[in-house]
Amino acid sequence: MNFTGANILSVEQFDRDSIDYIFQIADRMQPYARRQKRTTVLDGAILGNLFFEPSTRTRVSFGTAFNLLGGEVRETTGMESSALSKGESLYDTARVLSSYSDIIAMRHPKSGSVAEFAQGSRVPVINGGDGANEHPTQALLDLYTIKKELAYHGTSLNGLHICMMGDLKFGRTVHSLSRLLALYPNVRFTLISPRELAMPESVLAVLEKAGHQVTITDQVSESSDAHILYQTRIQQERFESVEEANQYRGRFRLNSDIYTKHFKPNTVIMHPLPRDSRAEANELDNDLNQNPNLAIFRQADNGVLIRMALFALTLGVAEQVENYDRTVNWFSDKPNL
Numbered sequence: 449m450n451f452t453g454a455n456i457l458s459v460e461q462f463d464r465d466s467i468d469y470i471f472q473i474a475d476r477m478q479p480y481a482r483r484q485k486r487t488t489v490l491d492g493a494i495l496g497n498l499f500f501e502p503s504t505r506t507r508v509s510f511g512t513a514f515n516l517l518g519g520e521v522r523e524t525t526g527m528e529s530s531a532l533s534k535g536e537s538l539y540d541t542a543r544v545l546s547s548y549s550d551i552i553a554m555r556h557p558k559s560g561s562v563a564e565f566a567q568g569s570r571v572p573v574i575n576g577g578d579g580a581n582e583h584p585t586q587a588l589l590d591l592y593t594i595k596k597e598l599a600y601h602g603t604s605l606n607g608l609h610i611c612m613m614g615d616l617k618f619g620r621t622v623h624s625l626s627r628l629l630a631l632y633p634n635v636r637f638t639l640i641s642p643r644e645l646a647m648p649e650s651v652l653a654v655l656e657k658a659g660h661q662v663t664i665t666d667q668v669s670e671s672s673d674a675h676i677l678y679q680t681r682i683q684q685e686r687f688e689s690v691e692e693a694n695q696y697r698g699r700f701r702l703n704s705d706i707y708t709k710h711f712k713p714n715t716v717i718m719h720p721l722p723r724d725s726r727a728e729a730n731e732l733d734n735d736l737n738q739n740p741n742l743a744i745f746r747q748a749d750n751g752v753l754i755r756m757a758l759f760a761l762t763l764g765v766a767e768q769v770e771n772y773d774r775t776v777n778w779f780s781d782k783p784n785l
């Protein structure tokens with residue numbers, strides 16, 4: 449894949465070689481993310497960070513990643529503060545905002561909206577989540593995390609058993625991650641959800657075409673030998689009403705007792721976050737916070753590395769980052785990501 453100038457809209461763009469290359473560049477971003485060094489390779493460049501739907505991690509880590517490469521960030525948050533709320537089209541918005549930026553990261557509640565926006569953009573556009581459709585940068589950081597966690601336990605992706613649990617219908621992160629994992633051999637998927645919130649047929653078709661073993665169930669006990677447990681949130685914002693979402697809230701909780709009863713001791717616990725910590729949902733209990741297998745914050749940390757890599761690649765500076773670096777003046781003792 450030629451990254452320079454490319455939009456990053458869907459995981460379907462990637463093959464295993466391009467993923468390996470992104471991960472190699474992400475590894476090289478460690479000293480900058482740990483604040484041991486700084487680089488100004490993107491000095492003068494501007495990121496348009498357009499988030500028309502709520503976000504904490506993706507929005508801030510895109511901005512942080514761009515700053516860490518020496519660039520500046522201009523942000524738009526919320527539909528109501530944008531002229532989209534006056535009826536302006538995505539195409540017009542893209543034509544205008546792309547002349548103010550060198551690259552754009554965007555989240556929008558409608559499936560396909562980021563690709564539509566990209567048609568009007570004169571600079572590369574990175575999808576930060578389009579409705580229930582895709583979240584490609586999350587899938588990359590999830591896969592990067594899975595590889596690192598498996599390596600820590602002395603295993604690899606070959607023969608991976610991943611259990612995905614919760615709202616698999618509207619959870620765009622599991623759609624994108626499943627499509628990426630389909631590229632690897634012998635992956636076993638256990639998909640646990642209420643029947644009404646099952647993984648979409650379009651994603652299942654990709655897994656089946658690639659020859660993977662897929663178990664669809666509403667029983668947690670089906671997943672006892674999983675290497676990875678990927679928990680998700682009920683995506684209330686995609687339901688017709690709060691009452692409808694409430695029917696499913698709390699159906700697949702995970703806490704220390706359930707984890708110990710149903711999963712083998714080293715099962716890695718992942719979640720794209722945010723987790724719904726309200727008592728009625730409590731999908732990932734705080735009593736797991738000290739469990740070393742809880743990888744949720746390592747996932748979020750890895751998001752900075754992956755997004756730095758994607759900026760460096762799409763702006764064509766991936767091989768120049770070290771030419772513009774120097775040590776930092778301030779105290780920094782961040783652990784390895």
Ligand code: CP
Pocket residue numbers: 502503504505506507577586720721722
């Ligand atoms: N994982 C994720 O997309 O989180 P945010 O909604 O906070 O960006």
